[in-house]
Every structure is written in C-alpha cells, then in structure tokens.
Amino acid sequence: MFADYSITELTSIFAMQGFAGLILFSVFVLMALGLAIIFGQMGVINMAHGEFMILGAYVTYLTSSLFAEYLPSVYGSYFFIAMIFAFIVTAALGALVEWSIIRHLYKRPLDTLLATWGLSLILQQLYRTVFGAREVGVTLPDWLMGSYALSDSIEIPINGLFVMGLTIFITVGVALMMQKSRLGKQTRAVVQNRPMAAAVGINTEKVDRMTFALGCGIAGIAGSAFTMIGSTGPTSGQLYIVDTFLVVVFGGASSLIGTVASAFTISQAQSTMEFFLSGSTAKVLTLLTVVGILMLRPQGLFSLKIRR
Amino acid sequence: MTKIQAFIGRYQLSHLLILAALLLVVMPLAMDIFRLNLVGKYLTYAFVAVGLVLCWGYGGILSLGQGVFFGLGGYCMAMFLKLEASSPEQTAIQSTPGIPDFMDWNQLTALPWFWEPFHSFGFTLLAVILIPALFAFIIAVAMFKRRVGGVYFAIITQAIAAILTILIIGQQGYTGGVNGITDLRTLHGWDIRTDSAKYILYFINAFLLIGCLFAARYIIKSKLGRLLVAMREREDRVRFSGYDVSSFKIFIYCIAAVFSAIGGAMFTLQVGFMSPSFVGIVPSIEMVIFCAVGGRLSILGAVYGTLLVNWAKTSFSESFPELWLFAMGALFIGVVMAFPNGLAGLYQTYVEPRLQRFKKSSDPALASDMDALKTAEIKPNKTKDTESAAEEYSHAGNQ
Numbered sequence: 001m002f003a004d005y006s007i008t009e010l011t012s013i014f015a016m017q018g019f020a021g022l023i024l025f026s027v028f029v030l031m032a033l034g035l036a037i038i039f040g041q042m043g044v045i046n047m048a049h050g051e052f053m054i055l056g057a058y059v060t061y062l063t064s065s066l067f068a069e070y071l072p073s074v075y076g077s078y079f080f081i082a083m084i085f086a087f088i089v090t091a092a093l094g095a096l097v098e099w100s101i102i103r104h105l106y107k108r109p110l111d112t113l114l115a116t117w118g119l120s121l122i123l124q125q126l127y128r129t130v131f132g133a134r135e136v137g138v139t140l141p142d143w144l145m146g147s148y149a150l151s152d153s154i155e156i157p158i159n160g161l162f163v164m165g166l167t168i169f170i171t172v173g174v175a176l177m178m179q180k181s182r183l184g185k186q187t188r189a190v191v192q193n194r195p196m197a198a199a200v201g202i203n204t205e206k207v208d209r210m211t212f213a214l215g216c217g218i219a220g221i222a223g224s225a226f227t228m229i230g231s232t233g234p235t236s237g238q239l240y241i242v243d244t245f246l247v248v249v250f251g252g253a254s255s256l257i258g259t260v261a262s263a264f265t266i267s268q269a270q271s272t273m274e275f276f277l278s279g280s281t282a283k284v285l286t287l288l289t290v291v292g293i294l295m296l297r298p299q300g301l302f303s304l305k306i307r308r
Numbered sequence: 309m310t311k312i313q314a315f316i317g318r319y320q321l322s323h324l325l326i327l328a329a330l331l332l333v334v335m336p337l338a339m340d341i342f343r344l345n346l347v348g349k350y351l352t353y354a355f356v357a358v359g360l361v362l363c364w365g366y367g368g369i370l371s372l373g374q375g376v377f378f379g380l381g382g383y384c385m386a387m388f389l390k391l392e393a394s395s396p397e398q399t400a401i402q403s404t405p406g407i408p409d410f411m412d413w414n415q416l417t418a419l420p421w422f423w424e425p426f427h428s429f430g431f432t433l434l435a436v437i438l439i440p441a442l443f444a445f446i447i448a449v450a451m452f453k454r455r456v457g458g459v460y461f462a463i464i465t466q467a468i469a470a471i472l473t474i475l476i477i478g479q480q481g482y483t484g485g486v487n488g489i490t491d492l493r494t495l496h497g498w499d500i501r502t503d504s505a506k507y508i509l510y511f512i513n514a515f516l517l518i519g520c521l522f523a524a525r526y527i528i529k530s531k532l533g534r535l536l537v538a539m540r541e542r543e544d545r546v547r548f549s550g551y552d553v554s555s556f557k558i559f560i561y562c563i564a565a566v567f568s569a570i571g572g573a574m575f576t577l578q579v580g581f582m583s584p585s586f587v588g589i590v591p592s593i594e595m596v597i598f599c600a601v602g603g604r605l606s607i608l609g610a611v612y613g614t615l616l617v618n619w620a621k622t623s624f625s626e627s628f629p630e631l632w633l634f635a636m637g638a639l640f641i642g643v644v645m646a647f648p649n650g651l652a653g654l655y656q657t658y659v660e661p662r663l664q665r666f667k668k669s670s671d672p673a674l675a676s677d678m679d680a681l682k683t684a685e686i687k688p689n690k691t692k693d694t695e696s697a698a699e700e701y702s703h704a705g706n707q
Contacts (some may be wrong), residue, residue, distance in 0.1 A: 045459050104645055109459050110370045111644045114600060117593055118640025125633035242470045242589065245463045280478030287471045292466055295450040298460060 013275055016155075021271030023160045023229055027168040028263035030222030031240055032247040033174055036259045038215035039248055040192045040207060044102055045113040048120035049244065050237025052216045055093065055123070056086035056223025057232040058131060064138040064227075076141040079224070086220040094216025098209045106208075113247060120238070121232045127234040137231035174218065175256050194206055201217050246290050252300030262301055320525060323608050324518070328668055331514040348510040348578045350515055350618040352378075355571025356696075357525050357599040357610035358517075359564030364596070365604035366533060367560045368540030369457065373465030373569050374594050376472050377440040379587030381569025383476075383483070385438060386582040387423060388432035389492035389500075409491070414481030423482075427514065429496065436573040437566055447656030452561075466589055473588035488583025492576065498566045500577060513574045517611070520567050524607045527563065536560060597636075600643050603652025658688035 005013065009180055026198040038046050046052075063082035068073050097119065105112045140159060160237055178184035188208045189197040198204045226232070251258030266286060273282035294300070335347055356374050363369045396406040397565070404417050411419070426433045447468065451461055476483045492500070499505060527533055539546045539553055547553050576582045585591065602613020617639070625632040646652055 020676075039459075043459070046327055101641060101645065108648075110364075110368075110462065111648065113372075113459065114593075114596065115641045115644045118637040118644070121633050121640065122637035124638070125630065129630060227544070242467055244403060246467055249460060249463055257538070278478065280474050284475050284478065287467055287474075291467055291471070294456075294460075294464060295454065298451075298454050298456040 004306050012257035017275045018274045021268040026163045028247050030166050031244045032216035032259045034215040036248045040150030043109050050241040052090050052219040053122045053223040054237040056090050056220030057227050060084040060224045061136050062228045083224045084266050086224045087217040091213040091217030095213040098212040122236050135231040135233035138227045163225045176237035182194040252302040255302040258302030342487050345506050346649040348513050352571040354614040355613045356568040356595045357567040357614045358607050359567035359608045361607050363560045363564040366536040371465045372462050373469040375587045376469050376574035377565040377568035377593035380440040381436045381572030381580040382576045384435045385573040385576040387426040390489050393493045410484045416481045438568035440565045441562050443688045444562045445530040451584040469589050469592050473584045490581040492580050501638040509578050517571040550618040603650030606652030609652030
C-alpha cells in the first residue's frame with residue numbers, strides 16, 4: 001500500500017495524518033482523563049460521560065452565541081469564559097448525579113453502568129428537545145482560524161494546535177492535582193483503603209462526590225475543546241464513549257500516564273491507517289488489536305502493582 | 309409428570325404452565341395476526357433475556373454484547389433465506405444472476421466463499437447454533453481463563469459489539485451494509501410472508517422459547533446453578549474449594565449465546581430481514597434492560613419483562629415518540645435503584661405471600677423451593693455491618 005507514493009509524499013502523509021491523530025488524541029485524552037478518574041479511582045462506569053462532554057459543548061455554544069450577540073468586541077476571548085462555564089455546569093450536574101444516583105450503587109458497579117446508561121438516554125433526549133436534533137457549531141474567533149504552513153505539503157491548523165496545547169495544560173494540571181493537592185491525596189487514600197481513610201478523618205462521601213464532579217467537569221472542558229474541531233449534536237458523545245472506555249482500560253485504569261499513552265497509541269494507529277485503508281476497516285483493526293492486547297494483558301499497559 | 313416436577317420444582321412448573329398457556333392459547337386467540345407477529349418478534353428478544361438471566365443474574369457476568377450473538381444467529385438464517393430468494397431465475401435482471409441483489413449493486417461478480425455453505429438448510433441450522441457458540445467460546449476462554457471479569461468484561465463485550473457493527477456496515481458487498489439482508493421470501497419454497505406461515509412460525513418460536521425455559525430451569529436447579537450463585541457472591545471461595553471457576557463461566561456464557569442466536573434466527577424468520585441495528589451496543593444494552601425489568605433472577609420474569617417493555621415501547625413511541633427515551637432512561641435508573649429484582653422481585657414480595665395464605669396446605673417441597681429463591685435474591689440495600697465493611701475493603705483492593 002505504500003508503493004504508490006514517493007518518499008516525500010509519504011513523509012507529508014504521515015505528518016498530516018499524525019497531526020490529525022494528535023487532534024483525535026486530544027479529544028480522547030480529555031475524555032479519558034475524566035473517565036479514568038471516575039472509573040480508575042472509584043470503580044464506577046459512567047456511560048453518560050459522552051453526554052457530559054456534549055453538555056460542555058452546548059454550554060460553549062451558548063456562551064459563544066451570547067458573546068456574539070452582546071459582546072462582539074471581545075468575541076476573541078469567549079472561549080476561556082466558556083470553558084470555565086462548561087466546567088462549572090458539568091461539575092455541578094456531576095455532583096447532583098453522584099448524590100442522587102451513583103452513591104447508592106457503589107457496591108454494585110455493574111448496576112452503575114445500567115443506571116448511567118439510562119441517564120445518558122435522558123440527557124440525549126433533553127438535548128434534542130432543547131437544542132434540536134440538528135448539529136450546532138460555534139464560529140471560531142479570527143485568531144484560531146487558518147493554518148500554519150510548515151512546508152509546501154504540510155499544513156497545521158491553528159485550532160488543532162490550540163486544542164493540543166489545552167490538552168497538555170489540563171493533563172499536567174490534573175496530574176499535579178492528583179499528586180499534590182489535598183483533594184487528590186484524599187482521593188487516593190480513599191481508593192487505597194476506604195475504612196482506614198474514614199478512620200483518619202477523611203469524609204469519604206464528600207471525596208467521592210468531589211471526585212465524580214471533577215471527572216465530569218473535565219468532560220465538560222473536553223466538550224469545550226470539541227467544539228473547536230467538530231460540530232455538536234445530541235448523540236455526538238455516544239460516538240466516542242466506547243473508544244474512550246477502551247482507552248482507559250487499555251492504559252490501565254488507575255494510571256494517568258497509561259491513559260495518555262494508550263490514547264496516543266490508539267489515535268495514531270487509527271488516523272494513520274485511515275489514510276491507507278477505509279475508515280471503517282481502520283477502526284475495526286484498531287479496536288480488534290486493542291481487544292486482542294487486552295486479552296493477553298487484562299490489566300492494561302500500565303498498572304499499579306497491588307495485591308489482589 | 310412427577311419426573312418433570314422433580315427437576316423443575318412443582319412451584320415453578322405451575323408458573324411455567326401459565327406462561328405456556330398465555331403464549332400458546334390466550335395470545336393467538338385474542339390477537340390478530342399483525343399483533344401476534346409483533347408478540348412473536350418480542351419473544352425472540354426474550355431468548356436473549358433468558359440467556360442474560362443465566363449469565364448475568366446467576367453467574368454475575370454482565371455481557372453488553374448479546375446483540376452480537378442475536379445478530380450472528382439472525383444473519384446465518386438470513387444468508388440462507390437470501391440465497392434462496394436470489395436464485396438465477398429470480399435475479400435474471402442483475403448483471404450477475406444468482407447472487408444476492410446487494411452484492412450485485414456493489415459490483416461483486418461471484419458469491420463469496422463463506423456464503424457458499426449456506427445453500428444447505430441443514431448447515432444453516434447447525435451454523436445458527438455453532439457459530440455463535442464458537443465465537444462465545446473464544447471470547448469467554450480468552451477472558452475468563454485470565455480472570456477478566458466484572459466491568460472489564462462488560463466493556464470488552466461492548467467493544468466487540470461495536471466492532472461487529474462497524475464491520476457489517478463497512479463490508480457492504482458481503483453483508484448488505486447498513487440496510488442488512490432484506491427481502492427474504494421463502495424457506496424451501498414455503499412462503500414465510502403469508503399469514504398462515506406467520507402463525508406456524510409464531511408457534512415454533514413459542515415452543516422453542518418454552519424449551520429454552522425448561523433448559524434454563526434445569527441448569528438453575530442443578531448443582532451448576534448453585535455453583536454459579538456461589539461464584540457470583542464469592543468467586544475466590546469457590547476457587548479455593550477446588551472448582552475451576554472459569555470453565556463454569558465459559559459454559560454459561562456459551563449457553564446464553566446459543567439462546568440469543570436461536571432468538572436471532574427466529575427473528576429473521578418472523579420479521580423477514582436482519583440488519584446491523586440489532587447487533588450493536590444500543591440493542592445489546594436494551595436487551596439487558598428487558599432482563600432487568602423482568603427480574604434478573606427469574607427466567608419467567610425475563611419473558612414477561614421483555615413483553616412488557618416492548619409493548620410499552622411500541623405504544624409509547626407510536627403516540628409520544630419524544631417521551632419514550634425519557635421513559636426508557638427513567639426505567640433503567642428506577643429498576644436498578646429501586647427494584648434490582650425487577651417484576652419477579654415485586655411478585656415475590658407482594659403477591660406471593662398472599663397466594664400462600666390461600667393455600668393452607670403448603671407442602672415442604674414448596675417451602676424449600678421458596679427458600680431457594682429467597683437465598684438467591686439480591687438485597688438492594690445492605691446495612692452497614694461488618695460484612696459490608698469487609699466487602700468494601702476488598703472492593704477497594706480490587707481497583
């Protein structure tokens with residue numbers, strides 16, 4: 001399949017597809033970070049995670065419309081405000097969901113999966129009723145338009161670069177938070193030994209709620225970033241949920257580095273193969289490989305060595 | 309009769325007979341053929357739900373990919389029917405007569421090799437059972453031998469459902485793509501679209517379902533059934549007692565797959581087509597909810613649950629299409645949170661004690677049967693005692 005192309009063409013193809021893969025990687029990482037926190041730390045499967053992401057996207061869309069309507073002079077900076085809004089709204093919804101549904105189901109992880117699936121159906125229909133079934137998109141501000149020409153045949157879109165920068169920033173932020181902050185330390189303590197954490201005075205219920213809200217909030221930010229590279233519809237979130245779960249499981253559920261590494265592998269494999277094979281074949285091959293590797297190494301690429 | 313009673317349990321047998329009477333006598337008498345055909349379609353999902361009761365309710369293995377087996381069974385049957393419907397005479401207008409129409413549209417000039425054996429009905433019947441069973445066996449061996457379970461297994465089965473759907477849609481020339489295999493007409497020259505054929509297929513379907521229920525009941529009553537419950541509750545202890553846990557799991561998963569596949573094949577026969585929309589993640593999870601609504605520990609409950617949810621779906625989505633998804637979502641959340649044992653659980657808590665009071669002469673066989681059911685029940689709200697603390701501890705350690 002490489003024979004039809006010259007060396008320089010191949011380099012350009014790999015560079016461009018690699019970059020497209022990096023954008024996919026950004027979406028995967030942002031979504032998977034939230035999932036990895038919720039699944040890896042709490043053992044809860046949140047099937048509505050895609051819908052939380054889409055909620056963030058809709059909040060961003062609303063904010064951008066508001067800016068375009070009332071504050072057109074500062075439209076260029078709407079994104080930062082929107083991102084904060086998206087985080088707050090999704091985190092609040094996350095906390096509400098944890099309080100009303102998830103906390104009753106911690107002992108039955110398989111049932112959280114069904115309950116959150118029900119939640120995702122409700123949210124999807126809610127979006128459809130409120131925003132309509134058609135996909136909506138935001139108008140990018142001028143400074144994010146256009147692309148940066150690296151060479152004659154390699155062009156890099158600026159919005160993609162921005163999304164990647166954002167991804168790195170948030171990933172580092174989350175990693176620091178889990179390692180250094182009070183909430184992060186408490187979360188890890190609760191994960192490692194719940195009764196002992198409670199015994200030394202950690203309010204485990206509150207930590208659970210904060211962790212869940214944080215995971216959902218990151219999904220909201222992912223949704224914000226998602227508006228820069230695609231349009232938003234009521235069911236857009238569902239397209240990514242299986243892939244993201246595979247990313248999390250493949251990376252080893254409780255390891256952030258693993259999540260990033262597996263998101264990188266999967267997105268690069270998929271986008272490079274997409275150019276040479278058809279999109280569906282590329283996807284099937286990627287997923288099959290991941291499932292195959294998981295069969296050989298069920299604990300994922302990076303896993304904490306703990307006694308079971 | 310006494311022999312049957314012995315292995316089904318007298319108490320369950322009467323319930324099974326009520327269901328059989330409902331399916332075989334009441335429904336055909338009360339409904340016109342259109343409605344009856346619809347019920348027949350719902351009953352094909354009940355096969356999947358019964359399989360899920362075995363592997364999820366009893367074995368604790370939640371598979372979110374049962375649509376895969378339903379689809380495989382259905383596609384096997386559809387391939388046979390499609391080949392019969394595309395004989396050279398009937399497809400004379402195509403550029404290559406004798407191959408299914410969608411292949412012709414996709415510029416295929418010869419029948420792919422894996423379609424060839426489906427000319428034979430005997431092979432098709434075998435394939436309906438064996439292909440899904442083999443597939444389930446491969447998945448199960450790979451997973452359970454390495455002790456992958458719980459949510460990991462659920463996610464991986466879900467991924468497999470996604471993979472198969474993408475594959476079927478992507479390989480349009482070989483599988484009919486997103487439309488599926490449509491326009492199925494005859495089975496050995498017997499037109500399956502006539503009313504009389506629909507009646508006959510309905511009865512075949514109902515008998516097969518009752519057969520599956522007998523088989524499922526037999527499994528539950530056997531030692532294997534007890535072991536499954538033990539494994540669900542404390543897998544390690546069963547392993548330490550010297551049992552090979554994984555082989556039981558593999559077996560029950562294969563049984564569930566075979567049930568689903570029979571359902572899929574009957575679906576194709578009764579509805580007259582098969583498409584990827586019955587294979588993917590969404591239908592697979594919907595089938596889990598049928599089982600959950602009926603009661604994940606009751607094979608009969610699963611049948612009633614399937615009928616009820618589908619009936620509600622049809623009537624709701626006819627009149628309020630927007631509300632249906634809300635109702636479905638609320639159903640998921642409500643059933644999981646408030647009634648983890650579904651309709652069967654409600655029946656056992658509220659209706660049955662009253663029935664018992666009517667029957668003064670309760671015999672010991674009946675009582676022991678009742679006890680067996682109660683011990684298998686899932687307790688929705690465990691109190692915070694030492695055991696649950698220990699469980700939490702091990703739960704945290706498993707992460």
